[in-house]
Amino acid sequence: MNGEFRLFYVKIVNTGGDGTMNILFLRAGIFSNLNHYLYEALCRSHNVVTNVDAGKVIKRKSLQFSSWYNIFHTIIYAKKYWKQAHSKNIFAFSRMTQYCNRIVRSRTDYDIILQTQCKFSITENPYSQSYYIYTDLTQKLTDRTWHKWALKGSPGETARWLRMEAEAFQRAEKIFTFNDLIKASFVEDYHINPNKVVVVGSGINSDQCPEIDFNTKYDDGFILFFLTTEFDRQGGPTIVKSFEIIKQTIPDIKLVIGGQYPKSIPGSVTVCPHLTPEIIDDLFDKTSIFLMPGVIGGLQSVMQAMSRKCVCIVGDNNLLLAHVIKNNETGFVIPTNCSKKLADKIIELYKNESVMKKIANRACQFVYENFTWDKVVQQMTHNF
16 A cells, blocks of 8 residues: 555445435424424334424524524614514524534434425535425515515625525435425526426325215305415405305305404404314314415415315415315316405305315315325435
């Protein structure tokens, strides 16, 4: 060897005899409860060595210095939108990234790194392990779709945040996402190689398929249900207007709004502001038609409604629902936020119970065959 010494680094991935991976799981908060169910599914197929919530370092109600500094930062750069910018600003992105970097450096018991959403990244990867991101939307697509979810910082702040997001996407070995419409944003807006973006879908936030007889839904009358976290974005005003139209033809029809709602809701509407999983399931079981006619969101609620044999009516601009609700097959698609079209469709279905039953049964079967978290993990595993 002539006195020459060479050090070779060999990357070893322990997949076990059955393909099991040791996964370092990174997230920021609950992500519409998606993180909980994805984590459980990952644990059924792999070994999750740690479940890291990077969001805790900027949690608003904590007494940490980073939390107070994050509030101060957003007040300066986002002003009146400071609450909205809480987890989407460059300080939050950098601080959560630093936290995750420490975890990545401190452990050696993982084969891959899997992160949900892109509110942070990893910039250090000392063992060169494969890094994956699973997310529903890109920020540029979000900005075009719903203005209230757009970045609200100064021009410089916004440009830097988008640059950090783009760098994270480039850094990942694979990006997992919900459907082809969202994949297109990675390719067109961020110039990501199409082969790097893999559509794996999403899953039902439910542990098991309940036995439901569609005929029993009429026991409490004909019920419309709207479950919302943001009333305007998800089509609340459209639903209330359509309900007023429908009442002229079907006086005994019922509308239940669960979650957030404005004070101006008519007295004829039933509201349920305080919800538990049990109350939500009970409402789904009594519901004939579930409504989500707004601009974006509601995917987990729609899939849960489908799994409990509700007929879903959604807006045609909702990117997150395009692969789940097929018009006249697994539900119905109307022009987004069109109260007249929504009212007409509900009246039509009210008069045709056999069609509703056929769609409800087909939707339930479709969602359990194609959209479970175990299937999502299976799709990811093929790419690990």
